Amino acid sequence: MTIPVSLPALRAFVEVGRNGSVKGAAKDLGVTPGAVSQQIKLLELQLGVRLFDRGNREIKLTREGLLLYGNLAPGFQQIDDAISLFADRRPGPETLIVTTTPTFAACWLTSRIGRFSKLHPTIEVRIEITEQPVDLKAEAIDVGVRYGAGKWPGLDAVRLFSPRLIVVASPDLLMHGPLTTPADCLRYPLLHDRIRTDWSTWFAASGVRLPKGTMKGPSYPDDTLLIQAASTGQGLAVVRDVSANDALASGKIVIAIDNSVPTQDGYYAIAVTEKARIAKVRSFRDWILSEASETQRRLSV
Structure with a gap:
């Protein structure tokens, strides 16, 4: 009979066993120590055994914990090794990720983005297309181009067009x-x-x-x-x-x-305030403002 267990709880268990501390595991997982402790308690409840002996300043694997750790750790290491094969494909410091809508990309941005690449050959632009709202603070995105009233609390927005x-x-x-x-x-x-x-x-x-x-x-x-x-x-x-x-x-x-x-609304280039100061983001926003100004000039003729 298979015991239903939580995969995040198993991962938290392996990290605590590897680090020898809840705090170290939390740092590696990018969560709070409290969240790790909750996952361990959940796993112990699901398995019906105690996995750690907890002292005042240290935490040690029990006999059951050692048995489980020995079987789980190699599997998670294989997962980590497999994922590391793709590490060089992740956005680097000179990759600029821009999110925009299908219409803006197809009707305006795509035909012009090559000019930015010629001006800044060391910056690789990655355009992500979606109609859905994007959390620029939570996701790895440098610039957003969106149509709206210009009210994005906590973000730096520059108006591009008044359509x-x-x-x-x-x-x-x-x-x-x-x-x-x-x-x-x-x-x-x-x-x-x-x-x-x-x-x-x-x-x-x-x-x-x-x-x-x-x-x-x-x-x-x-x-x-x-x-x-x-x-x-x-x-x-x-x-x-x-x-x-x-x-x-x-x-x-x-x-x-x-x-x-x-129209009452407009197209804006949006960025998290901290990111707006980064050189590659400044370069893109300066460029797109210049292109937008030229388009606006032609439309007004």
């Missing part, structure tokens, strides 16, 4: 040129964002009252797919000008009407 909502379409869809009034958009199929709010925001800011039933049409999870759908002639799409910048420059899409609407 505007624009209407884009395939050149083939607008064979007779740009539209004249915002209401003209209602004559075309409308492509929506995931929560179907961007068109409502754009129409409201443009002074258009929408009749019921006019906001039909497919929705897409991000600007990347909206731009792709618009470029194939599926309809008009409201996207952020920063997202559309490269696609507009390539001619895949065109601005459907000369009427843009400002």
